[in-house]
Amino acid sequence: MEHIVIIGNGISGVTAARHIRKLSDKKITIVSAETDYFFSRTALMYVYMGHMKFEHTQPYENWFWKKNNIDLKKGFVTRIKSETKEVLFDNNESLSYDKLIIATGSKPNKFGWPGQDLDGVMGMYHKQDLEKLEKYAPNNTECKRAVIVGGGLIGIELAEMLHSRNIPVTFLVREDSFWNGVLPAGESSMINRHIRNHHIDLRLGVNLKEILADDTGKVKSIVIQETGEVIDCDVVGLTAGVSPNINFLKDSGIDLGRGVKVNRFLETNIPDIFAIGDCAEQHEAIGNRRPIEAVWYTGRMMGETLAQTICGNRIEYKPGHWFNSAKFLDIEYQTYGWVFARPKEYEKQFHWIHNDDTKCVTVSYHKETNEFLGINTFGIRMRHEVFDQWLSEKKDVDYVIKHLIKANFDPEFYTKYEADILRAYQKSQLQNA
Numbered sequence: 001m002e003h004i005v006i007i008g009n010g011i012s013g014v015t016a017a018r019h020i021r022k023l024s025d026k027k028i029t030i031v032s033a034e035t036d037y038f039f040s041r042t043a044l045m046y047v048y049m050g051h052m053k054f055e056h057t058q059p060y061e062n063w064f065w066k067k068n069n070i071d072l073k074k075g076f077v078t079r080i081k082s083e084t085k086e087v088l089f090d091n092n093e094s095l096s097y098d099k100l101i102i103a104t105g106s107k108p109n110k111f112g113w114p115g116q117d118l119d120g121v122m123g124m125y126h127k128q129d130l131e132k133l134e135k136y137a138p139n140n141t142e143c144k145r146a147v148i149v150g151g152g153l154i155g156i157e158l159a160e161m162l163h164s165r166n167i168p169v170t171f172l173v174r175e176d177s178f179w180n181g182v183l184p185a186g187e188s189s190m191i192n193r194h195i196r197n198h199h200i201d202l203r204l205g206v207n208l209k210e211i212l213a214d215d216t217g218k219v220k221s222i223v224i225q226e227t228g229e230v231i232d233c234d235v236v237g238l239t240a241g242v243s244p245n246i247n248f249l250k251d252s253g254i255d256l257g258r259g260v261k262v263n264r265f266l267e268t269n270i271p272d273i274f275a276i277g278d279c280a281e282q283h284e285a286i287g288n289r290r291p292i293e294a295v296w297y298t299g300r301m302m303g304e305t306l307a308q309t310i311c312g313n314r315i316e317y318k319p320g321h322w323f324n325s326a327k328f329l330d331i332e333y334q335t336y337g338w339v340f341a342r343p344k345e346y347e348k349q350f351h352w353i354h355n356d357d358t359k360c361v362t363v364s365y366h367k368e369t370n371e372f373l374g375i376n377t378f379g380i381r382m383r384h385e386v387f388d389q390w391l392s393e394k395k396d397v398d399y400v401i402k403h404l405i406k407a408n409f410d411p412e413f414y415t416k417y418e419a420d421i422l423r424a425y426q427k428s429q430l431q432n433a
Contacts, residue, residue: 001025001026001027002026002027002098002099003026003027003028003029003096003097003098003099004017004020004026004027004028004029004097004098004099004100004101004310005029005031005087005095005097005099005100005101006028006029006030006031006100006101006103007031007032007077007087007100007101007102007103007104008030008031008032008102008103008104008105008277008279009030009031009032009034009035009037009038009072010038010041010103010105010277010278010299011038011040011041011277011296011299011300011303012103012105012276012277012278012299012300012302012303013030013101013103013276013277013303014030014038014303015299015300015302015303015304015307016101016103016276016302016303016304016306016307016310017030017070017303018068018070018303018307019303019304019307019308020307020310020311021068021069021070022307023307023308023311024310024311025069026310026311027071028069028070028071029070029071029072029073029095029097030065030070030071030072030073031073031075031077031087031095032072032073032074032075033074033075033076033077034126034127034128035127036072036074037058037060037062037065037072038058038059038060039054039057039058039059039127040057040058040059041125041296042296043056043057044057044124044127044129044130045124045157045158045160045161047130048130048133048134048161048164048165049160049161049164050164054127054130073095075089075090075091075093076089076090077089077090077248078090078248079248079251079252080100080248080249080252080254080273081252082252082253082254082270082273084096085097085098085100085272087100097272098272099272099273099274099310100272100273100274101274101275101276101306101310102246102249102254102260102268102273102274102275102276102279102280103275103276103277103279103299103303104244104245104246104248104277104279105244105245105277105278105279106125106242106243106244106245106278106279106294107123107125107242107243107244107245108123108124108125108154108238108239108240108241108242109150109238109240109241109242109243110238111240113208113209113210113211114209114210114211115210115211115212115213115219116211116238118211118213118217118218118219118236119136119216119217119218119219120132120136120218120219120234120235120236121211121219121235121236121238122136122235122236122237122238123154123237123238123239123242124154124157124158124161124237124239125154125242133161133235136234136235137162137165137167137234137235138165139165139166139167140165140166140167140168142234143162143167143234143235144168144232144233144234145167145168145169145170145231145232145233145234146162146167146168146169146170146233146234146235146236146237147169147170147171147172147222147231147233147235147236147237148162148169148170148171148172148236148237148239149172149208149222149236149237149238149239149240150172150173150174150238150239150240150241151171151173151174151175151178151179151239152179152239152240152241153179153326154239154242155171155173155237155239155240156178156195156326156327156328156329157327158237158239159171159195159200159329160327160329162235162237163198163199163200163329167235168201169200169201170200170201170203170231170233171195171200171201171202171203172203172206172207172208172222172224173202173203173204173205173206174205174206174207174240175204175205176204176205177189177192177204178191178192178195178202178204179191180341181341182341183341183376184339184340184341184342184343184349184351184362184376185341186351186353186360186362187351187360187362187376187378188341190353190357190358190360190378191328191331192204193357194328194329194331194357194358195328195329198329203224205226206224206225206226206227207224207225207226208222208223208224208225209222209223209224209225209228210222210223211223211236212230218234219233219234219235219236220232220233220234221233222236242278242294243258244258244259244260244278244279244280244281244292245278245279246259246260246279252270253269253270254268254269254270254273255268255269257281257291258281258291258292259275259278259279259280259281259291259292260275260279260280260281261281261283262274262275262276262280262281262282262283263282263283264282264286264316264317265309265314265315265316265317266280266302266305266306266309266317267309274306274309274310276299276302276303276306277298277299277302277303278292278293278294278299280292280302286317286318286319287322288322288338289319289322293319295324297323297324298319301317301319302317305317305318320388321336321337321387321388321391321392322335322336322337322338322374323335323336323337323384323387323388328378330358331358331359331378331379332378332379332381333376333377333378334376334377334381334382334384335374335375335376335377336374336375336382336384336387336388336391337364337372337373337374337375337387337391338364338373338374339362339363339364339373339374339375339376340364343364346366346367346368347364347365347366347367347373348364348365348366348367349362349363349364349365350362350363350365350397350401350424350425350428352420352421352424352425354379354417354420358378358379359378359379359380359417360376360377360378360379361375361376361377361378361380361417361421362375362376363375363397363400363401363425365396365397369396370396370397370398371394371395371396371397372390372391372394372395372396372397372399372400373391374391375387375400380408380410380417381408381409381410382407382408382409383406383407383408383409386406386407387407401421401422401425402422404418404421404422405418
């Protein structure tokens with residue numbers, strides 16, 4: 001019986017296993033050093049905030065795996081021997097495979113800061129990070145202040161988590177406006193104000209110089225590069241992005257870039273070895289997407305796609321139109337299609353912001369053809385399938401703005417803003433005529 005070994009029990013690896021099982025009776029083993037069972041990584045923050053317990057983050061009961069004949073192995077992989085089709089572990093055990101799926105995800109970036117490995121320094125990606133946070137920041141008595149380094153989505157999640165326990169937070173962001181490499185200026189500015197309105201000490205345009213230790217090897221303070229200012233703290237969250245978790249593959253013969261290089265079928269350069277999820281890197285990016293996509297839903301889609309190939313129906317990975325969602329404290333964010341932080345030469349953007357400074361919309365369109373290219377929404381929930389259809393049908397921007405109400409996902413009695421948005425759009429068109 002063909003043996004499929006999957007390294008990593010995140011969303012991509014587990015999805016691949018589930019779909020291979022639906023399609024076949026192949027032997028499947030999932031290997032992980034992080035946890036015994038699959039859990040929803042995006043739900044970790046809600047455990048710390050008290051909204052759920054860790055077991056609530058596990059979508060499947062513990063009996064699910066045995067019932068579905070999926071073997072789970074707890075172990076840390078140190079090497080792949082492709083010539084003998086073996087996976088080697090740190091305890092000198094080995095596991096043979098017929099086909100191997102690498103789904104090892106990401107690890108938090110560290111840039112060689114002095115003190116980056118002290119007690120009280122952590123990322124916010126693994127279950128072990130949650131355990132460290134509970135140990136070093138259980139309340140505002142044990143933790144007088146936390147410093148977060150890096151202004152991405154994980155950083156804002158960690159800020160919200162700490163804020164929920166009334167722990168003062170200083171937020172160091174290298175850019176001169178929050179997430180301005182992704183968000184257009186109007187949106188980024190609104191998020192700056194929103195963070196500060198929550199009494200979070202947001203420092204823009206600054207870098208971490210070093211993390212200082214007390215006599216016991218625990219964090220006591222950080223130093224800012226530009227000013228030399230010392231900020232006392234008990235916890236440092238390193239959230240300056242993530243990188244593919246591929247160090248163990250260095251001598252494997254597998255083609256590596258920043259991640260594991262794969263083609264459109266998620267195949268590596270070595271027969272019978274595949275890579276999916278955050279650790280996979282496309283040789284050539286798909287459309288405007290990045291070669292590496294550390295996004296939950298693309299990991300799931302890769303798992304589903306590869307299961308088909310493994311089971312004899314070889315199909316390409318085609319993720320479709322870009323979309324994503326996140327939360328900036330209590331503002332929900334969604335994006336569909338492409339809205340660039342700095343508009344491309346062919347792109348024009350219409351921006352609307354509500355006077356309460358917590359809701360805004362940016363619509364991107366082609367300035368020559370008026371084709372709708374994408375939308376960002378903050379504080380107004382919109383329907384994915386509607387925008388997916390409009391993008392596929394290449395609707396013009398006038399149509400999209402006039403029919404925005406069709407995409408609104410908010411409940412019946414929520415205030416609607418589409419009429420205001422349409423008036424503002426029509427006014428902007430007249431001014432630009």
